Amino acid sequence: MTLDQARGGLWAIVPAAGAGTRFGAALPKQYLEVEGEPLVAHALRALLSHPAIEGAVVALADGDPHWPGWTELEGKPIVACLGGATRADSVLAALAALPASVRPDDFVLVHDAARPNLSQADLQQLLERGRADPVGAILAAPVRDTLKRAGDDGGIDATQPREHLWRALTPQLFRRLQLTRALEAAQRDAVVVTDESMAMERQGHRPLLVEGSEDNLKVTTRADLALVAFLLRSAAAGED
Numbered sequence: 001m002t003l004d005q006a007r008g009g010l011w012a013i014v015p016a017a018g019a020g021t022r023f024g025a026a027l028p029k030q031y032l033e034v035e036g037e038p039l040v041a042h043a044l045r046a047l048l049s050h051p052a053i054e055g056a057v058v059a060l061a062d063g064d065p066h067w068p069g070w071t072e073l074e075g076k077p078i079v080a081c082l083g084g085a086t087r088a089d090s091v092l093a094a095l096a097a098l099p100a101s102v103r104p105d106d107f108v109l110v111h112d113a114a115r116p117n118l119s120q121a122d123l124q125q126l127l128e129r130g131r132a133d134p135v136g137a138i139l140a141a142p143v144r145d146t147l148k149r150a151g152d153d154g155g156i157d158a159t160q161p162r163e164h165l166w167r168a169l170t171p172q173l174f175r176r177l178q179l180t181r182a183l184e185a186a187q188r189d190a191v192v193v194t195d196e197s198m199a200m201e202r203q204g205h206r207p208l209l210v211e212g213s214e215d216n217l218k219v220t221t222r223a224d225l226a227l228v229a230f231l232l233r234s235a236a237a238g239e240d
């Protein structure tokens with residue numbers, strides 16, 4: 001057992017300050033309800049129901065009228081903070097809002113509010129393998145479709161080799177100070193990072209890939225919601 005694993009609990013960060021533009025609903029997609037709860041609640045419960053997770057910081061849009069004001073779920077504390085214009089801004093704000101008890105070299109998890117179907121098995125795997133890695137780890141899924149590179153005219157320019165290609169999922173697990181520094185560096189360089197791992201990779205780190213379930217879907221467009229609703233209903237009915 002590594003020192004990190006022995007240290008016990010860790011905190012999660014849930015960036016939830018997005019507008020859900022691609023989804024196009026009347027409210028941000030993280031507040032769309034499935035099985036009687038908003039997607040962000042499912043994401044938070046998946047994290048906070050794991051014994052190794054101590055609490056969560058949720059980054060919200062300025063003046064978010066939809067946030068129910070939770071201060072705890074699953075018997076664990078939830079701290080809300082003001083997110084930013086980009087995902088990276090929101091994650092940086094949440095890193096700064098973590099309790100002082102979270103030390104600079106403690107691991108923290110970052111998980112999309114729009115990924116409600118995180119399984120305990122995947123979370124356990126990420127924590128076990130990620131906390132044994134010097135840098136950290138991300139859940140990911142190997143690419144199984146053939147990938148095409150499109151030309152400006154909509155025609156196919158090339159087929160991309162898919163060996164060694166993975167789709168990044170979340171949660172992503174990194175040390176508080178290392179991740180803060182990596183995101184700050186990306187900001188200084190005016191580079192928009194689409195996940196936390198990209199910021200870490202820019203610093204020369206090689207996070208571990210931990211294979212996760214394809215069911216850990218991110219709700220991005222309307223087509224995603226029906227499938228996620230089916231998965232959550234099946235899970236609630238115990239039909240994994």
Ligand SMILES: Nc1ccn([C@@H]2O[C@H](COP(=O)(O)OP(=O)(O)OP(=O)(O)O)[C@@H](O)[C@H]2O)c(=O)n1
Pocket residue numbers: 014015016017018019020021022023028029030059083084085086087088090091112113114115218219220
């Ligand atoms: N400024 C932002 C942008 C995104 N997010 C969060 O990052 C996660 C993944 O982002 P994405 O799926 O792109 O959500 P949106 O940005 O809301 O979607 P869109 O790009 O369609 O507007 C979501 O939980 C979203 O709330 C955030 O906290 N702060």
Ligand SMILES: C[C@](O)(CO)[C@H](O)COP(=O)(O)O
Pocket residue numbers: 087112167168169170194195196218220
């Ligand atoms: C973090 C992420 O979910 C990993 O695939 C993805 O990069 C988020 O992208 P989005 O455009 O902010 O949804």
